[in-house]
Amino acid sequence: MSVIKIEKCPVCGSGDFKKVFDAVDHFSSREVFPVCDCRMCGFRFTNNFPSEDVIGKYYDSPDYISHSDSVLGMTNKLYHLFRRELLKRKIRLVKKDVARKNARLLDIGCGTGYFLHAAKEAGLRVTGIEKNSMAREKASSLFSLDVREESAFFHLQPSSFDAVTLWHVLEHLEKLNESLEKVNEILTPDGTLILALPNHLSYDARIYGNQWAAYDVPRHLWHFTPFTLERLLKRHHMKVVKKYRMPLDAFYISLLSEKYGGNNLWGQYGRAFLTGTAGFFRSLHKPEQSSSLIYIVHKDA
Numbered sequence: 001m002s003v004i005k006i007e008k009c010p011v012c013g014s015g016d017f018k019k020v021f022d023a024v025d026h027f028s029s030r031e032v033f034p035v036c037d038c039r040m041c042g043f044r045f046t047n048n049f050p051s052e053d054v055i056g057k058y059y060d061s062p063d064y065i066s067h068s069d070s071v072l073g074m075t076n077k078l079y080h081l082f083r084r085e086l087l088k089r090k091i092r093l094v095k096k097d098v099a100r101k102n103a104r105l106l107d108i109g110c111g112t113g114y115f116l117h118a119a120k121e122a123g124l125r126v127t128g129i130e131k132n133s134m135a136r137e138k139a140s141s142l143f144s145l146d147v148r149e150e151s152a153f154f155h156l157q158p159s160s161f162d163a164v165t166l167w168h169v170l171e172h173l174e175k176l177n178e179s180l181e182k183v184n185e186i187l188t189p190d191g192t193l194i195l196a197l198p199n200h201l202s203y204d205a206r207i208y209g210n211q212w213a214a215y216d217v218p219r220h221l222w223h224f225t226p227f228t229l230e231r232l233l234k235r236h237h238m239k240v241v242k243k244y245r246m247p248l249d250a251f252y253i254s255l256l257s258e259k260y261g262g263n264n265l266w267g268q269y270g271r272a273f274l275t276g277t278a279g280f281f282r283s284l285h286k287p288e289q290s291s292s293l294i295y296i297v298h299k300d301a
């Protein structure tokens with residue numbers, strides 16, 4: 001298996017790291033991966049992770065919700081229940097910042113295309129990028145969307161999109177800096193980048209430590225905070241102009257973390273509810289403690 005060993009911090013370029021803990025791949029392989037912090041800038045990342053050509057098998061499970069429509073288990077049922085509401089909220093956020101009629105939107109990692117379909121219904125001209133061929137086919141057959149494979153991304157024309165969205169996707173991309181550089185290139189000068197990312201400074205992340213489900217090794221390579229994201233974007237001449245909390249993620253991630261902890265079902269739900277509630281109220285006053293955040297990003301003039 002080819003393994004990617006990070007020698008230089010993708011955010012600041014330093015090679016001075018410390019291992020914070022080992023995290024287990026609870027979702028698929030049960031393999032263990034070291035999670036490290038850069039001593040210079042504090043950026044957290046998974047190390048020794050499988051390279052792009054072999055990481056596919058770590059996504060292979062019917063449980064992976066983003067690529068599956070099966071309603072399996074209570075957790076998935078809840079997810080599907082909230083998905084509709086979340087979709088509406090995403091569309092509202094995009095429209096708020098991208099007011100232009102017929103604005104062109106690119107969704108990277110669009111999965112089966114539910115968000116793109118909703119965006120199209122809301123009057124945007126949409127294109128998707130998705131590496132999973134089954135998800136791509138489903139997006140085409142379900143919604144007749146223009147969804148291209150991953151390699152097409154680096155061939156997109158400069159200034160060809162008013163908005164680019166990555167909903168819980170940037171943390172999966174091996175080519176982190178190259179991808180952000182390309183995103184900057186394909187955005188118009190007044191274009192908007194929207195990122196949704198887990199936040200390991202959140203209350204639930206601190207409660208669950210290395211069992212926090214949103215570490216999701218080795219699928220999540222990069223573990224952001226509002227501070228390290230800001231620093232990375234600066235490298236690419238972009239800046240965060242607004243942050244939104246994703247309060248429901250605290251419940252969902254707590255529930256998954258409990259499930260990985262292997263406690264009985266009612267115990268899992270009880271504790272997840274308490275942690276989610278505590279996280280929810282804390283993030284009301286301190287958005288930087290939210291389990292996940294949505295970032296609205298503009299080019300830095």
Ligand SMILES: [Zn+2]
Nearest residue numbers: 009012038041
């Ligand atoms: Zn660093």
